[in-house]
Amino acid sequence: MYKNTGNKIACHGAGGVPPVTLAEFTFDGAGGQDFYDVSLVDGYNLPLKIVPIAGTFKKTGNGKYDCNAAGCNSDLNAHCPDELAIKHNGATVACKSACAQFNTDEYCCRGAHDKPQTCKSSQWPKNYPAIFKAACPDAYSYAYDDTSSTFTCLGNPTSGYEIIFCP
Numbered sequence: 450m451y452k453n454t455g456n457k458i459a460c461h462g463a464g465g466v467p468p469v470t471l472a473e474f475t476f477d478g479a480g481g482q483d484f485y486d487v488s489l490v491d492g493y494n495l496p497l498k499i500v501p502i503a504g505t506f507k508k509t510g511n512g513k514y515d516c517n518a519a520g521c522n523s524d525l526n527a528h529c530p531d532e533l534a535i536k537h538n539g540a541t542v543a544c545k546s547a548c549a550q551f552n553t554d555e556y557c558c559r560g561a562h563d564k565p566q567t568c569k570s571s572q573w574p575k576n577y578p579a580i581f582k583a584a585c586p587d588a589y590s591y592a593y594d595d596t597s598s599t600f601t602c603l604g605n606p607t608s609g610y611e612i613i614f615c616p
Contacts, residue, residue: 468492468535468543470521470588472499472612482509482601483608487520488589489581493529494543496521498616499600502609506602516602521585522616528584533577546591547577558592565593 470493475484487497498520506516526534529544536542547556554560556577558568570578570591578590582597589598602608 467549468545469494470497472497473589474610477604477607480603482603485519485600485602485610486589486595486598487585487587488598489521489525489585490546490548490589490591490594492533492544492546492549493521493525493581493585496523496525496615498522498613500611500613501602502611505605505607505609507605509601509603514600516608517600519587519598519600520613520616521588523584525581525584528580530575530577530580547573547575568593570594 469491471488471491473486473488478484485499487499498518500518501516508516525544526541529541533545533547533550534541534543535545548558550556555562555568555573562568568591570576578594581588581590582594587598587600589595
C-alpha cells in the first residue's frame with residue numbers, strides 16, 4: 450500500500466515479500482560515494498535495472514562498476530529450476546532463492562557458512578547462484594557475490610538514479 454504525498458511516495462506496511470528482485474542503495478557511503486546493486490539474493494520476480502542519471506555524477510575511473518547501469522535484463526523466470534519456481538496458472542511468476550526454499554545454513558550463508566571463505570556457492574550441492582548469474586551477470590546472486598555486483602557513483606553534488614522495471 451502506498452500514498453502519494455506530492456513528489457514522493459510514502460510506503461506503508463511491510464516491504465516486498467520474497468521472492469522479489471531488489472534495488473539496493475547506500476547513499477553517501479565511504480568516500481562520499483553511493484553504492485548500488487540489483488539483488489536476487491531473496492529471489493527474483495521481474496527484470497530490474499538501475500541507471501545513474503547523466504549530469505548528476507562524476508566518474509572516478511573507467512571501470513565497469515563506476516557509474517554504470519546495474520541490474521538484470523533477463524527473464525529469469527524462464528530459467529528458474531522447478532524446485533525454486535513459484536507458479537500461477539501453470540506459469541512461473543517468480544523464482545525463490547535456495548535459502549528461501551531449503552532454509553539450510555549452507556544455502557543461507559549462516560552458522561558455519563557465515564563468511565565469504567565458508568559460503569561458496571560453487572561448493573553447494575547445487576550451484577543455484579550460477580544459474581542466476583548466467584542470466585543476470587551484473588546482479589547479486591547470493592550473499593557474498595559483491596565483488597561482481599556492487600556499483601559505485603560519486604555525486605555531482607548528489608547522484609540521481611532511474612529504476613527501470615522490465616527493461
